[in-house]
Amino acid sequence: MNELLPWHRAQWQNLLERLRAGNFPHALLLAGPPGIGKNQFAVSLVQTVLCETGATHGQACGRCRSCLLYAANNHPDLRVVSPPEPGKVIGVDQVREVSQYLAHTSQYGGHKAVIITPADRMNINAANSLLKTLEEPSAWSLLVLVSDQPRRLPATVLSRCQRLVFTVPGAEQAGEWLAARIGAETDPMLLLALAEGAPLLALDLAEHKVPAQRLQIMKELERLASGDGNLSDVAEHLLKIGAQQTLYWLYSWVADMIRYV
Secondary structure, three states, X not given: OOOOOHHHHHHHHHHHHHHHHOOOOOEEEEEOOOOOOHHHHHHHHHHHHHOOOHHHHOOOOOOOHHHHHHHOOOOOOEEEEOOOOOOOOXXXXXXXXXXXXXXXXXXXXXXXXXXXXXXXXXXXXXXHHHHHHHHXXXXXXXXXXXXXXXXXXXXXXXXXXXXXXXXXXXHHHHHHHHHOOOOOOXXXXXXXXXXXXXXXXXXXXXXXXXXXXXXXXXXXXXXXXXXXXXXXXXXXXXXXXXXXXXXXXXXXXXXXHHHHO
């Protein structure tokens, strides 16, 4: 079972109560900025919905037949739909397959679930194809759309989903969560600032040693600005770090300076 992130508890409790009451929505849109765990929430949600005791225990038990099938990546009542390759869109054939899949009865007599992520990567034909499923949902079907940019979805799709909005958590809560997962030598507040407050993105930055990389880039630029560095030598060092990373952190520094003016 995925960790339930502390800033998700209110949304989780709301959906859990609806699941227990038997009035769970058939289509959800999880919307909000990247790096705050929307995909993690979606996976935890469908695990709990499919779990044989999830509604009772508040989360998937991890031991029932459904949970074991999920752990083996072999659950017949769950599909995850994403672009086939980075930079590609979710095509109409993928969505048609979803509609056909949901039209059939669950193999275990409960829900059938589909996660579409990122949903805003559906092309217009795929989004239009999804409309029929949203308008005429099969019994016990669950569609979970995940999007960083919900405005890119057609209004017809948005209007047929119940939206669950996720926001960046408070700095204190996010900092405590992050501090428990990184080394003491790294400042969690710095990581959160670099990640624009998104805890999972901040954790990824820590795991990839990005603060040290950023500091190295800043030192090279400072050396150049002070006249202590040779332009070609500094450029060579920065290219070894990576042109894209260097440009990003230079842009970030300029943006920070503009904010302080």
